[in-house]
Amino acid sequence: MLAGLLLGPSGIGQIEMFSKRFLTNASMHAVNTLALFGLMFFLFISSLKMDIRVINRIKRKEWAIGIVAFLVPTVLTFPMSFFLKRYAQNDQLSNYLPYIAILNSLTSLHSSTSILSEHNLLNSELAHIANGSSTISGLFAWSALLLSLYYERSKGRPNVTSLFLPLVASTIGLIIFTICVLRPIATWMIRKTPEGKPLKDIFLLIIFFMVLGCSFLSESLGLTPFFGPLLLGFVIPDGPPIGSAFADKLDCIVSEIFLPLYFLRIGNRINIYVIQPNTFWILEVIILLGLFGKLIGVMVPAMYFDMPFGDSFALGLTLCSLGIVDVHFYSRALTEKMINTEIFTTMIVSALILTGCISPVVKFLYHPSRSYRALKKRTVQHSRQNVELRILSCVYSQDDVPTILNLLEASNPNRDSPIGVYVIHLVELMGRATPLFITHKPQKSRVSHSTPPTQSDRIINAFRIFEQQNQGFVTLQSFTSISCFVTIHDDVCTIAGTRKTSIVIIPFHKQWGNEDATELTKCRNVNNKILDKAPCSVGILIDRGILTGTRSLLASWSCYRVGVIFLGGPDDREALAYAMRMADHPNVNVTVVRIIGERDKNYAALERKQDNDMINEYRLENVGSEKSLYKEEEVTDCIGTVNIIRSLENSFDLIMVGRQHPEASRLLPDLTELDLYRELGFIGDMLASSESKNSVSVLVVQQHSYGTEVRVPWSPLVT
Template sequence: MAMEIAAHVRDATSLVIGNKSMVCQQGLYIPHNIWQNANPLRSPPTLLLFQMSVISVISHLIHLALQPLGQLSVTSQLLAGLLLGPSCIGRTKFIGSNIFPEWGITAIETFTTFGVMFFIFGLGVKMDPTSMVNPGKKAAIIGTLMLIPTLTFTIIFAVSIARHIPMHASLVKSIGYIAGAQSLTGFPVVSYLVAELRISNTDLGRLALSSSMFCDTINIFISATGTALSENQTGGAASAALALLAALALLLALAFLVKPLIQLMIDKTPPGKPLAETYFMIVCVIVLMTGFISESIGQHYILGPLFLGLLVPDGPPLGTAIETKAEALVSGLLYPTFVSINGLQADIFSVGFESFWIIGMVVVLAFLVKFVAVLLGSLFMKLPFREAFVLALIVNSKGVMELVLFDMWRNSGLLTNEAFSLCVISVLVVTACTTPVIKILYHPSRQYISVKRCTIQHSKHDAEFRILVCINSQESVPTLLNLVEISHASKESPILVMVMVLVELVGRTTAILVSHKDRSLNTSTSSSGHITNAFKNYGHDHEGFVTVETFTAISDFLTMHDDICQVALDEGAHLVVVPFHKLWSMDGSIDSVNPHIRTMNLHVLEKAPCSVGILIDRGPVDNSLTVLNSHNSYHVAVLFIGGPDDAESLAYGCRMVKHENVILTVIRFLLFGNENTKDRKLDSEFIYEYRHENMGNERFVYMEEVVRDGVGLAAFLRGMVDSFDLIIVGRHHQDSPIFMGLDQWSECPELGTVSDMLASPDFESSASVLVIQQQRIGGNFGNQQPLHLPAVGIPLPTNELPKGAWAISIDKYGRNPKEFS
C-alpha cells in the first residue's frame, strides 16, 4: 500500500512554473521488484540503468542505419534522444511516464555529467598547449578568421533584430548568447569529427585541428565570460568579474600546485610502464575536485578539468592510462548518453514560428559568414579550392561544446525550452548536412594517385633508388639494414633510404609526422631514437652512396597509411617496405600478432603511389647485423610464376645481385602442358633480358621447375627454402592450376597464395620473405615490359645460355635434372 501511495504521489506532484518543472521526490527509498508485484521502474537506480540501456541500444541501431549515408555517431545520438523524447514517442503516456518521467531525468543527467567531465579532461590531456599559442602562420590566420568575423557579424545582427523586430522578452534576453555560441569552433568538436572521418593524418586534417586549437584559446575566455554572466545574473557585473578572477586563480593554482604533483607521479613511473593504480585514482579525484571548484566559483564544471588536462603532459603514461582505463566507459557510454539526453529534452512541438525564423536566421548567417571567411582565407593561403571548401565545412561542425553551453543556459533559465529545442535541432541539422558533403568531396587517397611509373622495374639504371622503410620494432633493424645493404648502392645508382618509425597514437589527439631534418623529438632514450640512430650511422658509414632521411609518424594505425603514402609520393619512392603483422620469436614461433598493422598494410597496398613490399622478418639467418659484417655470401631467391608483381620481384633481385656478397637464384615455375601459351612466351622474353644483362655473372643463377599443381609447388618450396636468407615473391598471380589446393587453407589472403604459404608458422623456414606488389595505376597491372631494356621477340634458346648462368629442367616424371653450362 505504501508503495502504491508513494508512486501515486510521485506521479501527481509535478508542477510546471514558467521554464521550470517542480517535482516532489520520494525521500525514503522503498524497494521495487517484480516479486513484490510492483513496477521496477519506480526505483531510481533501476530506472537509471534501464534508461541508459534503451538510449545506447536505440542510438547504435540508428547509427547502423545512417552510417551508409555518411552520418557521424553524434547525429545518431541526437536523433535517438529526439525519438525517445517529447518530440516523438516520448509524448505517449507509457514512455513519458514510465521510462523517461520528469523525476527520473535528474539522475541520468547527473550521471552523464561525470562522463562529460572526464571526456573534456581526456581531450585536454591529449591537446598540445604549444599549438594553441604557436600553431603556425596558416593555422593562426584561419583560426582567427573562423572566430572574429563570425562573432562580430552575428552579434551585431542579433542586437539589431532584438531592437527592431518585436519578439518575446525571453528571446531578447538569449539571442545574443545564441549568436555568440554559433561563432565558437571547439577543438573537441573538430577533433571528434576529424577522427571519425579518418583524415587526422592528412594535411587538411592537421590544419583543421591546429586552427581549431588556436581558436580555442579565445573560445575558452569567451565561454568563461559568458558562463560568468549567465550564472551570476542576480549579482550583476561585480559578481561576474569575481567569477572570472576566480577562474584565473584556479588556473594559476593548477599550474603551480597540482601540475608539479602530477608530474612527480609521471616521473616516478618507469619508462614503458603503465601509471600506477594509486596515481590514476589520485588524478581522478583531482578531476572531480576541479569540477566542484569550478561550479562553486560561478563557472561551468568542465572548466577546471579542461584547465587540468591542458596543463599535464600528453602521451604516456597518463594519456595511455586514461585511454586504456576510462576511454571505453567515458567515450563509449557516458558521453554519448549526455548527447542523447540533450536531444531527449528538446521538444519540437514547443517551437513557435517567431522563434524558429529568428534563431534560424542567426544560425544560417553565422554558418555563411564563417564558411565564406574560412574559404577566402584558405584560398589566400594557397589551398586548393576543394580543400578550402571542405575545411570551411569542417570548422562549421557542431557538437559537445555547443550542447554543454545550451544545457547550462537552459538550466540557468537563460534559454526557454523553445529556444533550447531550436539550438539542439540546429546542431543536428548542421552536422547531418555537412558531414556527408565532406565525405563526398574529400577522399585523402586521391592525392596519392601518381601519373608516372614509380617502380623498380621501370626505373633507369643510373637513377637514384628511393626506398621508404617503415619499422615499428627494434628487432627488425638488422633485417632491414641487410635489405638496404644488398639493394646495392653505387656511385652510378645511389640509394635514398627514408626510414619511418611507426608509433601508435596513445594519449594524444593530434597525429604527428616529424621529419627529423626539420624538427626533432626527444627520442634519445626511446625505441624510435635507437632505430633512427642505427640507420643514421649506416648512412654516415656509406656517405656518398647512401643518404638517410628519418621520419617519425605518431598516429592511429587505422590512418597511418596516409603518412606512409604521403611521404612516398612527396619523396618519389620506388618501393615502400612495411612490416608484417606477425612478429617471430627466436625459436621460430609467432611471438605477437598486431591486427592494426594488418589493416594498415591493406590500406598501403590499395593506395600506395609506388611499389609495395611486405617484409616477413624471421631475423638474420647467421645472426649478423649486416651483410658487411660477414664475409659469407647472402643467398636471395626470386620465385617467378608470372605477372607484374613477379616482374618487379625479378627487377629488384637483379639489382641485388650486383652486390659482391649476394648470390641470386631465380626459380621459374612452369605448369606442365602449358608450353605454347602467349603468357609463357612473354615471360620468357622478359626473363631473357635480365639473364642477358647478367651474362658472365656467376652469382646469377636461373632454374626452371615444372609442376602439375599446388602439391608439387608446395613440395618443392619446402625442400629449398632453408637454402636462402631472403625469398622475394610477387603478391598477385593469375588463377592457375599451379595453385590448386593451396588457397583453401589461406591464413593471410592479402599476401597472395605463395607468400601466404611461406609466411605460415607451419612452413618451417628461417628465411625472411619479401612480398612485392608492383605499383597499380588506375587499378591495372600495367605493362610488364621493362622500359630500360630493349624488347626482344625471341626467347633465348637453352643451348645459347650466357656464361655463368645455368638452368635446371625437371620433366613430368621427376627424372634427374639436366645442367646447362
C-alpha cells in the same frame, strides 16, 4: 539524445501518468547527478587527449583560417542580432539574441575531430588543417563566450565590474595554480613510470581526486564546475602513460553509461511544443547566417593558400559541425539563463539536422588518396640506373630493425647508385585525440643523457648508424607517425608520394614466437591498406630468422645467397629488378630460377615479351659470373611447382618472389583456396606458413600498377 526526446516533454513525457511515475524529481535528480559527473570526466579525458603544444606547430595558413573562421560569423551574426530585435515579439527573445550570435560562432576541436574520425580521415591533410584551425578559432570563441557569461552574471549588480573583474581574476588564478602546481605533479608521475609500463593505480587515484578537486575549486570561485577538469586535462601531457591509462579505465564507462545519461538529460530539457514561429525564423536566420559566415571564413583563406575548392568546402563543413561540447555550451547557457527553453530546443534541433547533413557530404567530397596518387609508375624496374634509389622502410617495433637494415645493406648502396632511405616508425594512437606526425631532424635525433631514450629514438639511432657506416652512399630521413592503425597507412602513402620512393618495405605482420593475435591483426590491416593505396611498389619482408641479428650479415658472412623464383608477370619482374641490383654487391650471390610450363592462353604477348626481355637482360649483365646464376625448371602442373619451391627453401638466405603470377595461373593452385596469408600470393603464403620448417626469409614484391584496379585479395579475417 533521441531517447531523451522520446521520454521528455517532446514525447511520452507529455503523458501525465508516465511523467508522474517515471520522471519524478527524485529519479531525475539521480540521473542529472550521474550525467554531470560523467560529463565532467568526459571533458577531462577529451582535453587530456588533446596536445596543447600543437599551437606551437600551427602554420600561418591554419592561423589565418582559424582567426577568419571566428571573425566572419561573429561580424555577420552579432550586428544582425541587434537588427532582428525589432522583429522579436517579446523582450526576452530580444535580450537573448546577442548571446545566440556568440554561441553560433563557436568552433570545437572535439567536434571536427569526431567527424573526421568517423570517416577515417584523421591522417589526411584536411585533418591537419582542420585541427589547427579549429584550435585557434575555438580559443577565440570560448574566450568570448566566457566573457559573455561573466558579463551576464554581473549585469544585475549596480557596479558591473564588482563581479566581472573577480571572475576574470579567479579564472587567471586557477590557470596559474593548475600549471604551476598540478602539472609538475603529473609530470613527476610520468617520469616515475617506465616506458611501455602502465601507470600505477595510486597515481590514477591521485589524478582522479585532482579532477574532483579542480571541479570543486572552480565551482567555489564562481566558475562553471567543468572549467577546472577541462583545464587540468589541457595542462597534463597527453598520450601514454596518463592519457592511455584513463582511456583504458574510464573511456568505456563514460562513453557507454554516463554520456547516454547526459544525452537523456539534454533530451528531457527539449520541448518542441513551446517553439513559436516568430522565434523559429529569427533564430534560423542567425543560425544559417553563422553557417554561411563559417563557410566563407574558412574557404576564402583556404583557397588563398592554394587549397582546391572541393577540399576548401569540405574543410568549411568540417569546422561547421557540432558535437557534445557545443551541446554542453547550449545547456550551460540555458542554466545561466542566457537563453530559454524555446531557444535551446530550436538550437539543439538545428544542430542535429545540420550535423546529420554535413557528415555524408564531407565523406563524399574528400578522398585522402588523391593527395598521394602517382601520375606515373614508380618502381625499381623503371628507376634509372646511376640515380638514387629511394626506399621507404616501415617499422612497427625494434624487432623489425635488424631485418630491414640487412636488406638495405644487401641493396648495394655505392657511389654510382646511392640509396635514399626514408624510415617511418608506426605507433598506435593511445591517449591522444589527434594523430601526431614527427619529422626527426639530425641534430635532434641524439638522445639526451637526462632522459632515457624512447623506442623511436633507439630505432632511428640504429638507422643513423647505418647511414654513418655508408657515408656518401646512403642518405636518411626519419619520421614517427602516431595514429590510429585504421588510417596510419595514409601517412605511409603520403611520404612515399611526396618523396617519390620506388618501393615501400613493410614487415610481415607475424613474427615467429609472437602470439599477440590482436596486435598481429592490426598490423596486417595496415599492410593490406598499404598494398592497396601505395603510389609505388611494395615489398613485404618475412623474417624466418636468417636476417635477424645485430651484426651486419654482409660484413660477417663470406657469401649471402639470394634466390629469385620467376614465373612471369610485373611482380616477378620487379623482384628480379631488385635482385639485379643486389647482384652487383661483392658478397651477394643471386640465383634466378625460372619455372616453365604450360602458359595461360589469355596472357598478353606484350607481357610475355617483357618477361623474356627482363630475363635476357639479367643473363647478359652476368655473363661469365660465378656468383649470378640462372636455372630453368619445367613443370606440368601445380604439384610440380610446389615440389620445386620446397626443394629451394633451404638453399638460400633470402627468397624474392612476385606476389601475383598471371602467366602461370595453370601452374599454381587457385588463390581462393588459401586460408592464411592471401596478401602474399601463393608462393609467399607457402613459404610463410607454419607448415614450412625452413628458416629462409622472404621478400614478396608487388609492382606499382598505376591506373589499374585494386589487387589486394582481402582475407575475411581482415576488416
